[in-house]
Amino acid sequence: MDRHPRDRRPRKERLLSDHATETFVAHRNLLFTVAYEMLGSAADAEDVLQETWLRWVKVDQADVRDERAYLVRITTRLALNRLRTMKRRKEAYVGPWLPEPLLTTPDVAEDVELAESVSMALMLVLETLAPTERAVFVLREVFDVGYDEIADAVGKTPAAVRQIAHRARRHVDARRPRETVSARETRAVLDSFRRALEGRDLQGLLDVLAPDVVVVGDGGGIKQAALRPVSGAGKVVRFILGGLGKTTERITVDPTTVNGNPGFVVRLDGELDGVMAVRFDDGRISGLYYVRNPAKLTRLAAETPLTLR
Template identity: 80%
Template sequence: MGEDQAAEGPAFDEATETFVAHRNLLFTVAYEMLGSAADAEDVLQETWLRWVTVDLRQVRDQRAYLVRTTTRQALNRLRTLKRRKESYVGPWLPEPMLTAPDVAEDALLAESVSMALMLVLETLSPTERAVFVLREAFDLGYDEIADAVGKSPAAVRQIAHRARKHVDARRPRQTVSPDETRAALHSFRRVLETGDLQGLMDVLAPEVVLVSDGGGIKQAAPRPINGAEKVARFMLGGLGKNQLPITLAPTVVNGNPALVVHLDGELDGVMAVAVDGGRISGLYYVRNPEKLSRVESETPLSRQ
């Protein structure tokens, strides 16, 4: 069968069954590399179009083949995203997704898709990011990663070491349990709703950083805000200007506790956090409506 000819009949059915079986894994790989669910879906579409032209009899490991194809397409897409981010209005945050309980129960998966770590991954080169994701989140072997990124296994080992060192220097110092994050969010929500400035500052770590993403569509801080007092005043000032009723509801976004914000009953944004020592050290507020399509229905993720 030629590469420009789609599979038909039993071969097409087998291709479809295999792709569907691995779809959640492939989406997760693409999302961790891109930080955008919409772009991850595009990558999966491109992977599918290539997959149905393959002679499956020539494929020894179908899962590995699909992961490799997805990785290559995601690397191509990263270059497009880089240009898009350069013209993006204000800070850029990953697209938040409502996730099922099983994602939160997988500590490694929950950390790998957390807002805090996804932002750290933004500081890696495309190849470093691909290698880090495939090695750390999905535990792929160096030979398999080398096939996916077009490097030698020896080069991939060096890239993995460099990327891990880079990420470790910027990721949270310790693992925080979901209960600890929920407790910090509960306190944050309570003092925010009461307008208690000192109480809000007590919930925030002294070196807290607020990153808000409005995409030029919704109002947001044009750059990150640093320090508990500045963040507290920004949050209370922003909420105080609204004459419409605001509700903050607990949810689980990207495998981690978060808050979904409604303004007069309409979805306004999502707040995700990083917690250190029981206090909020990172606050990530996504208001761009183009990034909020996946916070009202669950997106399945998988490392398998």
């Protein structure tokens, strides 16, 4: 018996299928980035990509003029539908909800625009937008998609999209992080923070934290985390050292790149405890976003490629 039977489809059909596959693969990182920025969840973004693929292979390729735009439109519509259903899930979430952290490739950190758009700080701001506002903001401000294309993707008129984009931009700008700092510029601060955390050094932590620093923890009701953000250097240090004081396990803090920005992988006695993203303002740490929920720590074996193009 022939273990590898030949594909008996007509040659034209095979070529169209191959072309559809090659096109999808070529744009896959872009489509994942679009879905992730809209959803804040890599798992949900992967589900959206699977649905996008299933719809894409059924499309008559001869009718598609701009393949990239067509794929982005499918992804946006599916992500928007999922974003609306995720709202109910987030409302029932225990404690603060943080985006799923991604270990990202060096080129993401080097692209300032991309690194800012996927940073934990900005992704949290996007959480305050309504689903359609978020979709419009992401497509227009991050991916520079035209108003007509966005209108097709979200089911609005171009005029309505312009108004939504203006409103969303104003909302985000009022809450946008003031400064984006490269990992190179902040290496000394990161090293000092790492040593202070591993050494449980109160003064060392105070030296690198901004007076108005905020810690947001996400345990998802599975791992212990503060049920609301902790603000102010003194309170943050007491909170951190108080938590560490409850364990005798050795803490190790390994620098990495989280969502295109500086961060750490934290382990207790060699076991993964969580991923921490760091935000800087004026040379000090102004935000710590600590994800402990195990369901959000499944993509740490490899870096995730993201792109705006």
